[in-house]
Amino acid sequence: MKKKKMIISQETMDIDFVRKVEALADTSVRRCFQCGKCSAGCPMATFMEHPPNRVVRLLQLGQWRRVLEGRSIWYCASCETCSTRCPNKVHLASIMDALRKLSWDAHGPSKEGYVQLANKLFLQNIRTYGRQYEMRLAAVFNVKSGQFLKDLMLGPKLIAKGKLKMFHSKNKNLPEIEKIFTRIAEIRAKGEAL
Amino acid sequence: MNKKLNYSYYPGCSLHASASEYDLSTRELFKTLNIGLTEVPDWFCCGATPAHNVDELLSLSLCAKNLELADKVEGDLAVACAACFSRLKFTQHTLEENMTKRKQVEKAIDAPLKLDGKVKHLLDILARDLGLERLAAAVKKPLSGLKVACYYGCLLTRPPDVPNLDCAEAPTIMEQVVEAAGAETVAWTHRLECCGANFTLSRPGVVIQLTNAILESAKDAGADCIMVGCPLCHGNLDIRQKEIEGVYKADYNLPVFYLTQLVGLSVGLGADKLGLDAMIVNPLPLLKEKGLL
Numbered sequence: 001m002k003k004k005k006m007i008i009s010q011e012t013m014d015i016d017f018v019r020k021v022e023a024l025a026d027t028s029v030r031r032c033f034q035c036g037k038c039s040a041g042c043p044m045a046t047f048m049e050h051p052p053n054r055v056v057r058l059l060q061l062g063q064w065r066r067v068l069e070g071r072s073i074w075y076c077a078s079c080e081t082c083s084t085r086c087p088n089k090v091h092l093a094s095i096m097d098a099l100r101k102l103s104w105d106a107h108g109p110s111k112e113g114y115v116q117l118a119n120k121l122f123l124q125n126i127r128t129y130g131r132q133y134e135m136r137l138a139a140v141f142n143v144k145s146g147q148f149l150k151d152l153m154l155g156p157k158l159i160a161k162g163k164l165k166m167f168h169s170k171n172k173n174l175p176e177i178e179k180i181f182t183r184i185a186e187i188r189a190k191g192e193a194l
Numbered sequence: 195m196n197k198k199l200n201y202s203y204y205p206g207c208s209l210h211a212s213a214s215e216y217d218l219s220t221r222e223l224f225k226t227l228n229i230g231l232t233e234v235p236d237w238f239c240c241g242a243t244p245a246h247n248v249d250e251l252l253s254l255s256l257c258a259k260n261l262e263l264a265d266k267v268e269g270d271l272a273v274a275c276a277a278c279f280s281r282l283k284f285t286q287h288t289l290e291e292n293m294t295k296r297k298q299v300e301k302a303i304d305a306p307l308k309l310d311g312k313v314k315h316l317l318d319i320l321a322r323d324l325g326l327e328r329l330a331a332a333v334k335k336p337l338s339g340l341k342v343a344c345y346y347g348c349l350l351t352r353p354p355d356v357p358n359l360d361c362a363e364a365p366t367i368m369e370q371v372v373e374a375a376g377a378e379t380v381a382w383t384h385r386l387e388c389c390g391a392n393f394t395l396s397r398p399g400v401v402i403q404l405t406n407a408i409l410e411s412a413k414d415a416g417a418d419c420i421m422v423g424c425p426l427c428h429g430n431l432d433i434r435q436k437e438i439e440g441v442y443k444a445d446y447n448l449p450v451f452y453l454t455q456l457v458g459l460s461v462g463l464g465a466d467k468l469g470l471d472a473m474i475v476n477p478l479p480l481l482k483e484k485g486l487l
Contacts, residue, residue, distance in 0.1 A: 024250070026292055043388040043404055075400075078243050079388035080352035084362050093353070097246055104248040118396040122244035126256070130238040132207035141395055151398065154433060161472045163212040163433075172236040173263070180255050183302045193251055193298050 006063060013062035021059065024098035024194050027091035032056045038082035038092050048072035052082050052092055055099075068103045074112035076100075114145055127181055130171030135164040199323055200230035201314070202267035204260065204282070206275035206425070207239050212433075213275075213425035215469025219454040220274055220316060222467040226458070227324060227332055231272060234264045240281045243392045254295060255302040257285035262308045270312040272319055274454075276424030277391075279315045280349035283357045286313065315350065315359055316454065317367050317423055326374045334462040336376025339484050342456065343380050343417035343448075344368035345408065347427040348388050371453060372421055375460035382415035384408045389430040398434075405430045406438045409446045418480055419449045421456055428452065432474045449477035459486060 018029050032053070039051035050058060050072045058067050067073065073096055082092035104116070121140055125132050135158075142150050158164045171177075187193040209217035224231045237260055245253035261282060264271045273279040286309050289296045300307060320329055346365055354362035363386070369379040387408060390401035409431065412420050422428050432450040439446055455468045465487060470477055481487040 023294075026288070026295070043390075044400070047400060075397075077348075077388050077391055077393060078247065079348035079391075081348070081386075081388070083353040091353070097248075097250055100247050101249060114396040115393070116248075118392070119244040119248050122242070123249075123252070126239045126241065126245070130236075131210065132239055132242075134208070134212050138395060154437075157474065158212065158433070161474065162214055163472060171238055173238055173259075176259065177238055177256075179304070180259060180302055181252070183304060184249075184251055184255065187251075187298060187301055192301075194294070 004066075006061075006066075008061055008063075014064065015062075017062070017064050018059055020102070021064075021095060021098045024101060025091060025094035027089070027094050029056060029059050029090070029095060031088045032060065032086075032090045033088065035087060037085045037087065038090075041081040041085050043079060043081070044075045044077050047075045052076075052096075056090065056092065056095065059095075064099075067099060068106070071112050073099045073103065074115040117141065117145055127177060130174050130177055135159075198228060198230060199319070200269040201232070201272035201319065202264050202269050203231045203233045203272045204237055204264060204274075204278060205233065206273070206278040207242075208425035208429075209274055212429060213452070215472040216274055216425055216428070216452040216454060218467065218469045219452060219458045219463070222463050223454045223458040223461065226461050226463060227329075229319070229324065230269065232267050232269070234260070234267050234271075237263055240278045242277050242281065246281065246284075251295070251298055251302065253281065254285050254288060254299045257281050258289065258299050258307055258309075259303045259305075261285065261311060261313075262303070262305055265308040265311050270314050270323075272314055272316060274316050274423075275426075276315070276347060276349040277426060279313065280352075280357060282313045287356045315357075315423065317350070317371060318359055320371050320453075320457065321367050321374075326370055329371070329457070330374040333375055333460045335460055335486065337372070337456060337460050337484075337486060338376055340377045340456075340480075340486065341380050341416055341418045342372050342377045342451075343382050343412035343415060343420045344372060344385060345412070345420050345422050345427060345431070346386050347422070347424050348386075348391070350423060351386070368421060368423065368453065372456055375457050377456065377460075380412070380415040380417045382411050382417065384411035389427050391426045391430070394426070394430055394434070401430050402434060402438050402441055405434060406442050406444070409435065409438060409448060410442075410444065412448060413444075413446050417448065418484070419451055419477065421451050421453055423453050435475050447475065449473060449475045449480055451477065 045051040076096040241253040241256040390404040
């Protein structure tokens with residue numbers, strides 16, 4: 001990625017994309033002056049190919065495809081350290097959310113399938129059961145990601161300690177939750193939501 | 195005579211499963227302190243990190259609906275989980291400031307928004323509503339000689355303008371609460387560093403690396419144990435501790451307590467009412483050595 005030649009011209013500076021991110025994240029992308037405090041404090045920067053400050057710089061330069069194609073946005077842990085320390089009040093954690101959403105909507109080109117699978121299963125659990133059941137989440141994740149033996153040793157220990165519930169009660173608000181999901185889909189289809 | 199404190203209660207998904215000891219010790223502690231706690235009926239998941247990670251509107255709507263459910267129960271909303279606390283506060287903050295998002299959420303939940311209710315983390319209730327003096331007065335068995343590393347993690351204090359629990363970069367509320375219970379606290383470097391939280395499912399390798407640094411820092415500072423207010427932090431520090439010791443050839447043996455377990459111990463609650471047997475790193479040898487059990 002890093003070695004790919006970057007061409008910057010007026011044509012490549014996609015201000016519309018920046019505006020979309022700014023509206024979704026409710027913060028400014030353009031205000032960043034590259035002090036680097038976000039990346040200095042980021043616990044995940046070592047795992048990213050573009051540390052947080054560079055993500056913002058790439059956006060400013062219209063190079064958002066590089067960002068969405070990479071793994072950086074999927075390695076952000078949403079710990080909010082960057083937003084806390086930014087001297088310009090750029091809410092970088094929200095920018096990361098906005099980028100993930102845009103990548104997600106476009107059935108993202110990112111290679112970080114495991115993180116996306118975990119998110120997807122988590123949301124499905126809310127829709128189906130109303131709450132999270134960690135055992136189901138972990139079991140389905142392992143099956144779908146093909147890692148049948150992952151954390152296998154933890155399972156029996158957690159069940160013995162009463163930490164993984166085998167059964168769960170029905171939530172009376174399930175129809176209400178379903179309506180929230182469908183209404184959001186409708187609002188989106190009409191183009192009335194970000 | 196002070197009026198009895200009463201709260202509505204949002205435990206969050208983890209407290210009904212992997213963090214059942216946090217739920218149990220919270221209920222028992224509040225009963226002992228004569229604080230009323232009524233669980234919000236049929237509350238549902240706040241969406242946590244995965245929802246806002248990919249769909250902020252969904253996250254805001256789920257939280258807004260839960261706030262509406264909580265509004266029907268008397269009292270401010272008591273929240274135990276740091277992640278639920280952060281999402282509920284973030285929702286209130288965002289919907290009060292951003293009218294575009296507010297209108298969309300109103301459409302999504304098809305109900306008027308109830309944003310005025312106060313959302314409080316248990317720490318806030320113990321340190322401010324009950325007050326440190328009254329908390330200290332309720333202590334029967336001070337946690338003398340127990341050196342505690344208070345671990346805040348990410349979501350209790352950040353970002354600075356949202357949870358308003360304490361200073362985002364140098365909070366002291368956990369230390370104040372556990373010192374009121376008679377314990378000593380240690381100064382350490384990693385109390386605000388991220389444990390990797392929900393990557394525990396998708397990227398355990400990342401969690402192991404980050405959590406190891408936290409355990410190492412607590413051990414180096416001379417702590418006997420760690421205290422947390424978040425079930426995700428607890429899962430990573432406690433459940434994965436053995437695995438981490440194996441990977442890094444280290445010997446930490448640091449029991450990880452929920453704040454309600456340590457405070458509960460100091461007000462005289464027994465091991466069975468604090469769910470100490472549910473902890474993976476066995477705390478009993480330490481507590482016996484310190485004469486606390």
